[in-house]
Structure formats: structure tokens, C-alpha cells
Amino acid sequence: MIRFVFLLFGIAFGYILIKSGVSNYDVIREMFLLQSWHLYGVLATAVGTTFVLTQTMKRLETKAILTGEPINMSVKPPSRNHLYGGLICGLGWAITGACPGPALAQIGFGTMAGLFTMIGAFLGTYLYGLQQKT
Numbered sequence: 001m002i003r004f005v006f007l008l009f010g011i012a013f014g015y016i017l018i019k020s021g022v023s024n025y026d027v028i029r030e031m032f033l034l035q036s037w038h039l040y041g042v043l044a045t046a047v048g049t050t051f052v053l054t055q056t057m058k059r060l061e062t063k064a065i066l067t068g069e070p071i072n073m074s075v076k077p078p079s080r081n082h083l084y085g086g087l088i089c090g091l092g093w094a095i096t097g098a099c100p101g102p103a104l105a106q107i108g109f110g111t112m113a114g115l116f117t118m119i120g121a122f123l124g125t126y127l128y129g130l131q132q133k134t
Contacts, residue, residue, distance in 0.1 A: 002065060017105040025097030025113065032094055092120065 020042050021027035030036035058073050093099050096117040098106055103121070106114025 011108075013101075014105040014108050017102050018109050023098055023102035023105045023109065023111070023114070028093070028097045088124075092117075092124075096120070 017023050021038060022042060027036065027039060031039040054073070057071065062071050063069060064071055089099065096103070096113065098114060098117045100118065100121050103114040103117035106112075107118065
């Protein structure tokens, strides 16, 4: 039953991404060219919401729904790897017009560009895993 609830939340989230324009390449392009400020508002709302929910989860000592294990909310100082990862993610976002969340929404909406973005995300994750083994 809980998985069905998660599925409904995922569908609702994808719908919101589509309606807000986060998965539209032209809207994202306008944001990066500083021609439109709409997505900056969407991103600020997402960051604010995430901050409030994370702080609430910390205070309530929330446990994982599926496993019941405590959620580790420790904070680590940023490293050079975070900078590199952010640059690679931002570059991919600028080229494809989507990060993984909107790319999945694009696929669900029938926009095939999202498929190539997700293939790149999975390939990058796979290559990172291979690199970590060496």
C-alpha cells in the first residue's frame, strides 16, 4: 500500500514539474540566458521547502518509512569533489535542458529528450562506480 502512495506522490510531483516549466528546454534555456526569472523562483521555492522539511525531520528524529532505520542527517564539509560534481551536473543540465527529476517527468510526458538525459545519468553513475572500484 505504501508503494502505491509513493507512486501517487511521484505522479503528482511529475505533474508539478511539467506544469511549472522545469522540464521545458526553452524555459530552462531562457533561465540560463537570464531572459526569464520564473525558474529561479521555482528553484528558490524548492530550496526553501527542502530546508523546512529537513529541519522538521531532524527535530522529529524521523525514521525511514520502508526500513524503520533512523535517517542520518550529519553534515560534512564540502570538498573539491562537490565542486567538480556540481560543475558536471550543471553542464549536463545546460546541455540537455533537464536534471534527472525533470528528465523523468519528460519521459512520462512523452518527450523523448528526457530518455537521453537519463541514459547519460545512468551511464555517468555506472562509470563513477567503476572508477570507485579502482
